[in-house]
Every structure is written in structure tokens, then in C-alpha cells.
Amino acid sequence: MTEQAWPWPTGAATGIGSLPGTDIAEAQRIVLGELPALPHLPELPARGPGADLLGRTAGLLVELPVELYAARWRIAPRPGRDLRRARDLMERDLDQLAEQAEEYAGPVKVQAASPFTLAAALELPIGGRLLRDPGAVRDLAGSLGEGLRGHVAAVARRLPRASVLLQLDEPSLPAVLAGRVPTESGLGTHRPVEGEVARALLGGVIEAAGAPTLVHCCAPDVPLELIRSAGAVGVALDLSLLTDLDPLGEAIDAGLGLLAGAAPTLPPAGGRAPTSAEVAARVRRVWDQLGFPRRRLAEQVVVTPACGLPGATPAYARAVLAACRDAGRRLAEE
Template sequence: MQLPDRGVGSDAVGRTVGLLTELYADVQPHGWRLVDRPGADHRRAVSALSSDVGVLADVIGEAGVPAGALKLQLLGPLSLAAAVSLHHGEKVLSDAGARRDLAESLADGAAGHLRHVQRATGSAPLSVVVEDGDSAGVLGGTIPTASGYQSLRALPRHEATGQWAGLVRGLRDAGAETVVLRPGTGFPSTRTTGGTT
């Protein structure tokens, strides 16, 4: 869920950055950028996410009934790589190693977040929606560089599908009842339920 009016860390990128494990980011004039250690922006994003899970658990507890199905949303690995920058200012999308690290960190962190929500809410059935709306631009080579004068090279399709598969697998292993992948225009949404992939 996004709450951008609440400030830094509550937009789609900030909420997803708050899930990352062993990677940290802060906000620069051009957006989120990876950094060596967690700063105020990263801590704010993590804290807001944790606080929201606590509030959700309180609301469910006060209702006095088991929670119904819950839906979690997060930004997909391609859109995140197109939105977050490296130390020198170019997007993570421009570096194969950084893309891999970001995708693995997201898969691990999203699975951990899912387990946290399950514990807090009494193991309610959970569905996860992965919003990867920039995937068409990432795969089509139309995402602009930091300067805006050129476009970043198109991501190989096999790399994209591998990142999606890793994320979905991690979420399913963590207990997601349903995972819905919503890529960009031109790609059908994919839904996995139960033991299917």
C-alpha cells in the first residue's frame, strides 16, 4: 500500500526499498539512490512499514475475529531497478551485478515481510501483487539514462523472467496463497495460486 502524502518512504519506491535486505537507499534530488549504510530516509521507510504492520495487527485484534484475506503490494524488480540509482547517479538498471543484487535483496526482503505480516495478523491468507509497470520500457530499451539524453540498453528477456521467477518463488515459499504479477503494457498479468507457478 502506498501513502505518498505521508512523506519520504511512503511512495511505491520507498515502500519497496524498505523491504530490501543488506541494501540501503536514501533520497537525492533525482530520487532514491543506493548507499553504503542506512540513513534517515531508509530508516524512515523501514519504520513506517513496520509501524503499519503493527497498526494492521491491532485493528484485526480489536475486531476480535480472524483476519480475512489480505493483499500486499510491492514494486517489481524491473521497475525498482529503473527507479533506484547507484552511487554515481546512473540507474541500477545499467549494471548487471547491481541488478542481480537488487533482485535477490528484494526477493529475500519481500519474503521476510510476508512472514512478518503473517505472524502479526495470525496467519491470515495473503495475496501479493507485484507491480512492474516499467517492464515494457526496461525490456524495450526506452528507460532514459540519468542525463536524459540517451536510453539504457534493453534488459535481456531471460534475465527479466528469471528475476520475476525468483521473486514469485520466494513469496510462495514464504506462504503467499496467491501471487499476481502485473508487468507493463503489452504483457499479460500472471497469477499463481496454490502449488502452481
């Protein structure tokens, strides 16, 4: 593999996105304090609709308004209160990021739902998931790409010395590709989306966003080659869900970066947060099993929790982020 520049510093650690609590100022302080090499814009789903991943991303869509109906997001005929709330929350979060990180000069990560997870969750005005209409999925991907371009630009304006890294959350992608997404009745499943179609739409969103993009998939059977060939610079996954290392080895060898989910999102019953030595050992063990030289580990790999941390206590979330940070530093010093 040829040498390449990664959009993160050597020995970096970051969070996946979501944190517990409802105070965005405090959450941003924790992220900037515990993850100084690669901070991210926190998501606080406990604040309610519009603060969750789907609501936040739906608020970014261009000319595709959404609303809440029976506690589910659906396409709306016109912008309304629910959309305003989602956009207001995002605006407040970006203002808080700008206030606290005004002089920050490194990479900063923002997260959004990816097109197929969005299509598997959003509903059509007439009912049923967007996923059942291939034309609607194409329109959604186009709207999302345009919205993400604007979002990346908004972050770059607020943090002029920083570089923006985009994370697309795609937990539903394996189910979409395999035809495992259930219909509304629960009696059937939606037709699988062909790999080439998925690659083209995901690649279009990544290209439109105009920022280095990684794809997060906290599911087994992550379609690594599809993600790499769509133009992602990295993949974020939960190491505990890996069953076959060969596809990951091939993707890393072909130049895909790895955000290695190595710290559990919840402590074992009555247990403590993992130490940085334990987190580093977990990442190192997988890397050694893959057979790559240690010198590349801290460059190509970013240490993260296994997934988001909305269900953790604030103390545990903070301890896990600190353990990931120090694990990254340990790996860089080897």
C-alpha cells in the first residue's frame, strides 16, 4: 500500500456521536477536553425529537420537509414546527461548538444518518417506509448530499482553522442489502437494494458533501468493500461484532482507515470503565491478527467506543472517552 495522509493525527481517538444528558455546553466541554486530537459535535438524544440522529439529519434535508407523526418521522407537505425544532437544536449546537472551539485548528467530526438508514426509517406521506420507492430513495440521497454540503460549510465557517470530517451512520445498510428490513405489517420484508445501486447512491452523497467521509456501521456483516469503493476514507465498527477478519484486512490493505470500536458502551454489571491499557490491548490484538506492521497502527486506526453512549451514565461516558484517548496515545508511543 502506498503512503497516504489520513484526515486525523497519529494516535487519535474520538467518540461515535451520542452522549447522555441534555446540556450541550457541558457535552461539548467534555468532548473537547477528553478528545483533543479529534473532537466531534455531540448528539444528545435525551433532549427529545429533533435531537436524535434521524431528526437531526432530517433537518438537514434540502426541499424535503419532515414532520413527526405517531412518534415517527415522515415526509411532510411543508415545513412545520417539528422541522423548526430540529433545525433550531442544530443551530444552537453549532453555535456552542463555535464558542468553545473558536481557536481549534485540527480535524473536527460531525455525524449524520446515511441514505439507506434514513430511507429505512423515514415514512412516505401516504404511509410506508421510503425504502419501498426506489425513486424516493434517489431523491432522498440527492437532498441529503446537498444538505450535508451546506452543513459541512456551516461548520467550516464557524471554525475557520479546523478541517471537517464527516461521519455517516449506516446501521441499517446490511439489512437493506440483504432484504431484511420489515414492511409495516411485519409480515414481509422490503426488496433488497442491489450493491451497485447502494454504492452509487452512497458515493453520490459522499461526493456531494465535499469532506473526507467515514461510514459507521454498528452491525455484523459490514459491507466493507462497498463502503471503500463508494469513496469513504474510513469505516467505524464495533470490534466485538467481527466474525471474519479477512474482509477487514483486505479493506485496510486497500487503504481504508479504521475507527476501532474497542470500549463497551455500558459497563458490565457492577463493573468499571475499561482502562486505557485494556482498550489499547484490544485494538492491538485485532491489528496483530490482521498481520499488519505495528508502525501503521496508530496512523491508520482511530480508537473509539463500540458505539454511541446515550445510555451510559455521564461519569462512565467521560471515563470511556478518556480511556480511548489514552489508548490512542499508548498505541502512538509503541
